[in-house]
Amino acid sequence: MRSEMDYSKKKLDEEKVFKDPVHRYIHVRDQMIWDLIGTKEFQRLRRVRQLGTTFLTFHGGEHSRFSHSLGVYEIVRRIVDDVFDGRPEWNKEERLLSLCAALLHDVGHGPFSHSFEKVFDLDHEQFTREIILGDTEIHQVLSRGGSDFPEKVAEVIAKTYHNKLVISLISSQIDADRMDYLQRDAYFTGVSYGHFDMERILRVMRPREDQVVFKYSGMHAVEDYIMSRYQMYWQIYFHPVTRSAEVVLTKILHRAKELYRNGYSFKQDPVHFYSLFQGDITLEDYLKLDESIILYYFQIWQEEEDPILKDLANRFVNRNLFKYIEFDPAKEYKKYSELESLFRKAGINPDYYLVLDSSSDLPYDFYRPGEEEERLPIHLLMRNGELRELSRESDIVDAISGKRRTDHKLYYPADFLKDDRSKPSIKRKIREILDI
Structure with a gap:
């Protein structure tokens, strides 16, 4: 018990600092945080991009989930050490738990994340x-803080x-x-949309039972x-x-x-994919996957005999992506349906070359009991102490x-629809329908 307590409170002899383009510096004084960063499971995040296929649209968007995870940790560190410290609503005993959960919240992401x-x-x-609770270096480090500490970290991330x-x-x-990825993604993609006054937001944050609230004076920053x-x-x-690249991927x-x-015979056995194809991937197999492997x-697949796999791999590697039109499926x-039929007649498999993709976002919502994706609202702390929904x-x-807001696009390979000796009248009809 004594050693567990000592490790949880153990500090490095000298503070470690990561230079960061978003937060300037990321500070580490806790031994456990430093040890977690050094685990092979966390280091794997260097080889997983934060923005998936976005680098094919914004060439600077090559940053990793490793840097994002450090950024989330740093924001939480500033909150618990500078904003919440000394306030009666905040339990200092949960400081290290909060830091570990912040650092590890994305450790289970795979290559190209959501598409994958x-x-x-x-x-x-x-x-x-599974990484936090399984036979991993991360679990070994967390367990030094107490036999139940890994489970607590997992519960924070699972929201239980x-x-x-x-x-x-x-x-x-x-x-x-969100505060880290908006700023980090804006920085690396070279846009200005994601910038906001985080310093002001941190200054007006206040701990309350079950949630963070924000002083009314900081409403405009929110x-x-x-x-x-x-x-x-x-x-x-x-x-x-980016969505076109995801479709091809x-x-x-x-x-x-x-x-x-x-039963297709690949020129080179895709051994890293076997358990994925079979639907029984283990944690050990999963941790071997990163974007360099994919x-x-x-x-390799650019040289395969199968024409569809060969073509699609060529498209992704060489950025010959699908074109798109606005399309309302309703x-x-x-x-x-007509396009599907015409694609087949033209010898183009619509299962792979005619793709309807939809994106949807709800920028803010207040509490709607019983509805899908219930969201806790943002509360403002009024001058009289009352809480008001933003x-x-x-x-x-x-x-x-x-x-x-929902947006629909229909993706297709424009180069396949050019006039040539193969089915010219059908391709002409497809172009008319697509209005291209």
Whole structure:
């Protein structure tokens, strides 16, 4: 018991500092945090991009989940050490727990994250929990803080921990996770949308039972944050070229999986994919995957005999992506069916080359009991001590509250539809329907 307590409180002999383009410096004094950063599971995040395929749209967007995770840790460190320290609502005993959860919140992400998860029906949050609780270096480090400490960290990340205030630091409508990735993603993509006054937001944060609240005097900084988030989603995260790259990426993985299940003989065995194709991936297999592995196979698959896999791999590696048009599936479903039929007649497989993709975002919502994706609201602390939900005080936020925006695009390979000797009349008809 004594050694566990000593390790939890143990400080480094000298503070370690990471130079960071967003926060200037990231400070580490706790031995446990330093040891966690050095684990192989955390170091793996250097080889997983934060923004997936966005680097094919914004060439600077090459930053990793490693740097983002350090950034989230630093924001939480500043909150608990500078903002919350000494306030009666904050339990100092949960300081290290909060820092560990912030640092490890993304440790279960795989290569190309969400696109990868959809194809293979994976859940990065489940892998995060397995990494924290399984036979890993991270678990070994956390266990030195107490036999139940890894479970507590996993509960914070899974949003089941009993103290909701701790959870809200890394998972709420205005949390350290979002505050870091908005600024970091804006910096590396070279845009200005994601910038907001984080210093002001931190100054007006206050701990309350079950959540963080914000002084009324800082409402405009919170408004700015929400509008920054709104702009980043539509200008960066849902950029149509990035989505085209994601479409090609997912179709490569779908094709490889289909070929494997049909007994196709690859020129080079995709050994890293076997358990994925079979649907029984282990934690050990999962941790061997990073984006360098995936891109290696994409390079190899450019030489495959299967024309679809070969073409799609070429498209991704050499950035020959699909073109797109605006497309409303509710109004144009007959057009889509007609296009599917024409694609098949033209010898173009619509399962891989005619793709409807939809993006949707809800920038802010107040509490809506019983509805899908319930969200705890942002509360303002009024001068009289009353808590008021943000949209009741802010006209700007009220204008977008509860309003989900959805965008639909239809993706296709424009180069396949050019006039040539193969089915020219059918291709001409397809171009007419697509209006290209």
